[in-house]
Each structure stands twice: as C-alpha cells, then as structure tokens.
Amino acid sequence: MGNKLSDNAKALLTEAIVFEEGILPPKRIDLRKLRAVVTTKKERSDKGKAFIFYLCFMAVYINMVILQRNPYNSQTMQLGVQKYLIESAYVDPYSFEVKRFEDTTTVDDLWHWLQAILVENVIVDTYPNGRQTNKSDDGNILMHNKLTSGFRLTQRRVKNDSCILREEFQNFAPNCYGRVYWDARIGPTDQEPYLSSDESELWVYQDSTIGSVDIPYLDSGYFQVFQNGKQWSRERMASLRRQMWINEGTAWVRADFVTYNPNVRLFGYFQFQFDMRPSGQILPEFRSETMAAALYETIIDFGRLGLEIVCLVSWCWLTYSTIRDARTAARKNKSRWAYLKEFDNKVCVIQILLFLCCFCWWVAIVQNPIRDQLVVTETSISFKDGSQPNFTTLSILVHDYFVASAVNLVLALFRIMSMMKVNPNISQLSDTFTRCRKNIVQFGLVLVLMIIAFQLMAHLMFGAKMREFSTFDTGFISTVRVMLGTGTYTDLSEVDPIAAPVFYYPFVFIMIFVVFNMTIAIIMDGYALSQEERKTARKSHLKELNEIRFYHQLGWGIVRQLKPFAACLPRAIRFRVMQDGTQVDRYTEPSMAEVVALLEPVEKIEERFLTVAEYKEACDQANMPVRETQLEQIAERLHCWEDFEEPVYKKERMEMRRIQDAEKMERTITLLQERVATIVATQQQMGAKVDAILRSFVVSTVQFPEAQQI
Helix, strand or coil, X not given: CCCCCCHHHHHHHHHHHHHHCCCCCCCEEEXXXXXXXXXXXXXXXXXXXXXXXXXXXXXXXXXXXXXXXXXXXXXXXXXXXXXXXXXXXXXXXXXXXXXXXXXXXXXXXXXHHHHHHHHHHXXXXXXXXXXXXXXXXXXXXXXXXXXXXXXXXXXXXXXXXXXXXXHHHHCCCCCCECCXXXXXXXXXXXXXXXXXXXXXXXXXXXXXXXXXXXXXXXXXXXXXEECCCHHHHHHHHHHHHHCCCCCCCEEEEEEEEEEEECCCCEEEEEEXXXXXXXXXXXXXXXXXXXXXXXXXXXXXXXXXXXXXXXXXXXXXXXXXXXXXXXXXXXXXXXXXXXXXXXXXXXXXXXXXXXXHHHHHHHHHHHCCCCHHHEEECCCCEEECCCCCCCCHHHHHHHHHHHHHHHHHHHHHHHHHHHHHHHCCCCCXXXXXXXXXXXXXXXXXXXXXXXXXXXHHHHHHHHXXXXXXXXXXXXXXXXXXXXXXCCCCHHHHHHHCCCHHHHHHHHHHHHHHHHHHHHHHHHXXXXXXXXXXXXXXXXXXXXXXXXXXXXXXXXHHHHHHXXXXXXXXXXXXXXXXXXXXXXXXXCCCCCCHHHHHHHCHHHCCCCCCEEEHHHHHXXXXXXXXXXXXXXXXXXXXXXXXXXXXXXXXXXXXXXXXXXXXXXXXXXXXXXXXXXXXXXXXXXXXXHHHHXXXXXXXXXXXXXXXXXXXXX
C-alpha cells in the first residue's frame, strides 16, 4: 500500500496492541486534563469560599435589618390605629349616609370626618367605663398608644390665576387654580398670608423650623395645633370651619399626630392626607411609620449592635475583595473597566454602593437630634420650645432606609444565583437566565412598547371616566394589571360598552396568547440550551467535575477547612480511599494551591502526556522537589491519568482504523482475486474434459452406426 501510518498513529497502535496483549504501558499524566481540572477546581473552591462567606454575611444582615425594623410590633401598632380611625364611620347630617375616611369626596365630608372621627377618637379623655380619665392617662388611644401632645392640621395652597383663562370667561369664572405636585410642594404654590372669612384671623405660612430651630426638617405649610383638650378642640375645629380655613385655594390638607407605645418602645407617626385636585376631586390617603424610641437600651438592642458591627466589618472585607479583583482584572486585560464587563460583577458593585448608602442612612437615623430635643413630662412629649414633636424628616429617613434594604436583598438574590455556579447541579436556574438574558431584555423592550401602546389606547378610551387610566403612570400599572388578570372586562364595559371589546379582546389575545407564550418559549430555549451543555460536559474529559453532587462538594469542602483539628477527626473523614483501594490522609496530600504551583514547571511543555518520572524531572529542573508518590496521588485524586478510551483520541484512532480497514480491504480483494483465478482455472479444466468426452462420443458414433439408429 502507498499509505503509511503517522508516528502518532503508530504509537497509539503499538500501545493498543500492548494493551490488548495484557502488557500495560507506563502510566502517563494527561497535562491538558490536569490543567483544566486544577483550574476548574481552583475557581470553584474560590467561589465556594466566597459563597459561604456571602451567605453568612447575608444571614447577619437579614437578622440585623429585621431587628432594626421590628416588623411585627410595627405592623400591629399601625394596623390598630388605622382600623380605629379609617374604619370608624359617621352619619352625614344632611344625607344620613354612613361614611368613612375613604368616602371623603367634598369639603363638607372632610370637615365631618375631622369633627366626628378625628377629634372624638384621638383626644381620649374618658375610661372605657365612661369615667373621666386622670390627667396622666389622657390621650391613651387603644389603651396603650399615648398621644404625645395633641394633633395638628396642615394645609398647603395654590396661587390664584396660575392657569391660562380666556378673556371671555373671566367675568363668569374669575378664579383659576393650577395643578401642584408632590404634596403641593412643587408648582404654583402660594405662601402668602390669608385672612379668615370674617377677617378676624391671619393665617401665616411657616417653613422648616417648626418645633425647634436646631432641627430643620422637610415640612411646611399653614399649621393648626390641637393640644388643649377635647372640648377646646371641638370649638376650635368648628371655628376653623366657620372661618373657611379650607377654601378654594387649598391644594393639600393633612391631619397628623404622634403616639408612644411603652410596651413595644415605638413612636408611631400617623398622617391622614387629602389631595384636593383643581378638578374638584378629593383623594384621601393614609400614611404611617414607626420609629424606635431608643436604639440601644436592652440586651436585644446591644445584640443588634453586635450584628451591625459584624455586618460593617464584612462589608469592608467585601469591598476590599472587590477592589482587589478589579485591579487584578485591569492588569490582566489591560483595561481599567475590565472587571465590569461581567454582569455579576456589575451587580456586586451596585450592591456595595447600596450598602454604603444604607450605612449612611442608618447613621443619619441614629444621629438624628430629634430624640435629644424631646422634653418628656407626665402629660406630654414635646420639643424644648413646647411645640408638638414632628417626625417628618425622621420618618422619611426610616422609610427610605428600609426600602433601600429591601432592594439590597433583591440584589443579594441575584448574587446568590450567580454564586450557585460553584456546582453545575444547582446552577440550572442561573444558567437558564444567563443563556436567555439577552433575548429576554430585547424582547422586554418590545413588551414594554406594546404595553405602552395599549395603555395609550385605554387612556384615550377610558381615561376621562376611570381613575385607573386617567394618567400615564396609573394607566400603565392598570394595563399591566389587566394583562395579569386582576382587571375585569365588566369594569371597562360599565364605563364604555362599545370601546371595552375594542380594547379588551385584542389586548388579551396579543398579550396573553402570543406574548406570554413567546416569553415562556424564550426561557425554555435557554433551559434546553443549558441542559444540552450539561450533557456535553458530562461526556467531556471533565465529566467527574460535572457529576459531583452539591451536598458532597459542600460537605468535603467544609471538612478540608478542619485541618487544624485533623487529629480529632475520625478515620473515615480524615482518610480518602483511592481507586486502587489505598487510603491517603487528605490533610497531608498536596493542597490545591500546591497543585497549582506544580503546574508551573510544565506550563510550557507542548507534549500532552508525561510519565510520572518525566513530570518529576521537570519539577526538579524548576527547583521544585516533589516525590513521585505525590504526583501519583495528585493524578489519582484528580482522575488525570491517560485514558485510552477518552474522546480526545478520536481523530487519531479514526485515522488508524481507516488505514487498518484499507489494508484489510486490500488483502480481501487480493484473496478474492486469487479465488476467482482458481475458479476460472477449474472451469477451464472442466471445459477441456467436457470437450474430450464429446469428441469421444462423436468418434464412437461414426464407428458404430447402430448407435445412430438407437
């Protein structure tokens, strides 16, 4: 044959023949597999340590935030006062209709609620048996929430002539009030003094230093304080109504008060707001917040302080590790922003910055001077100048702090999902989102555009009659609710029976039957792709690493951290059983860091396979002495021996088998040709014999004519 075996094929063929004859060749270490296994295990080890550290850090952080929030006591305290005042009903003296806080639609309804509910229920001056309370027991709402120093009314106003009015309508409607925003703080607000209806009182706008000049806070408006008993409050409320304290220039009204509950050591700040739109609509809204009366007093408080210190130290270490990794990535890739190219690293940086913001928020809450400015007496809690305590700024800080903490926990979920890549068996969810993330984002843009299109459609059709679609933001939320099934066709048809089917049925068909299914299909494609990659990985030369169970990986990872206590561990944990049955002390064998160091001497070697002796010689030349037994243990432990059945030999073996098959085919053809030649020769011999017989027969016939007659 003209074809010749390559040197590699000859070597493989020789080894195969030797192996088939039972003579095992010397074991060789697969360098490529060793590098891949060591690199993968090192990355997983680092990620595993970071994963455990991060889980412990988040456990401390979650417990710290829960103790700071005290959610159960806060919720029960707020819910009790809310039901006490929001659910309480009164009878309209004109229509005899039973109304509540949420039924406020007119200025008369607002005054009725203030007089019948707020004054009568907030200023408590009798015991449940009807007897007059002692002076020290005045203002005990729901028996345990004591009113600090009465309640307060606040209003903010809008300027007249703050909107465009045509001249021909000025005689008919000379007053025109524009729209204000953010609790009447932004827009054409009016801060000028105004007179009562009988011009006996002048009400003045006050800003930012109400309570104490040492405590500026985000509050302003025209204030009325009620803290002189129930009878005086009744008369004052009736007087304000007669004097038209609330008139056409009023844009926003708030009634607020502060309570203190000694049982749970919480201040409660309750606000009842009325947004008075220029269209004539009044929108009531209830807001509340709780704040700790003292932050560090009890054993639980000091335990929380310990968690806060641990959390701060952990955050500092996390920040240091991130900066170190960012600098390493910058040097390696020669780019300052190389670390931020990965999505997981971006989430890490955002969370670190959010932790910093939360820390600053909490420092502002702890250092807020309001608590130090309070004067506590037998009958009241007030500022040093005698005014009612105001917790507006502190409540905003507390609210924003816990909102930021909640967002932080969502980011923590993304980080935990990314860290689950430490084991392929628990990273299926994160792998799926990684595969379909770009498609989901791109399709999400299309989804948002479609929602906006239908939202504008609903805004034009139903916005003039339904509050849910009257503005862009509320319309967007309402459209999403319809998409999720919370909005009903009946609500739309009651407003406009003709426009309802035009909007509802195309929206449901497109968004639910098409868009939702496409979204699920994108996610399923990502899941199928991740599963296909897992199957491929299980068939690769790293299949041992892709089949390891998470609890096995976690358990032995923890065992490896117990090296200082190795002498106390049982033999079953301390010793590793190798494939050949030998037992090796896992704490005396080379660590992963030492194995990584042993890769340096063979880093530039191009050969894929080395015997143990050759590997040891390379280490000796690099001044890294190592025993052959250690190299054997490493190869045995990491399953890095040369494998004749490994998929990596596929091309060489196919070439060798092709040549062998060609040789067999040639031998077969030669044999067939010989057989055919033999058969042809035999046929020729048989033909000659037949001819001889026929000639003999013809001769005999000529000599014996009687044979012809026969």
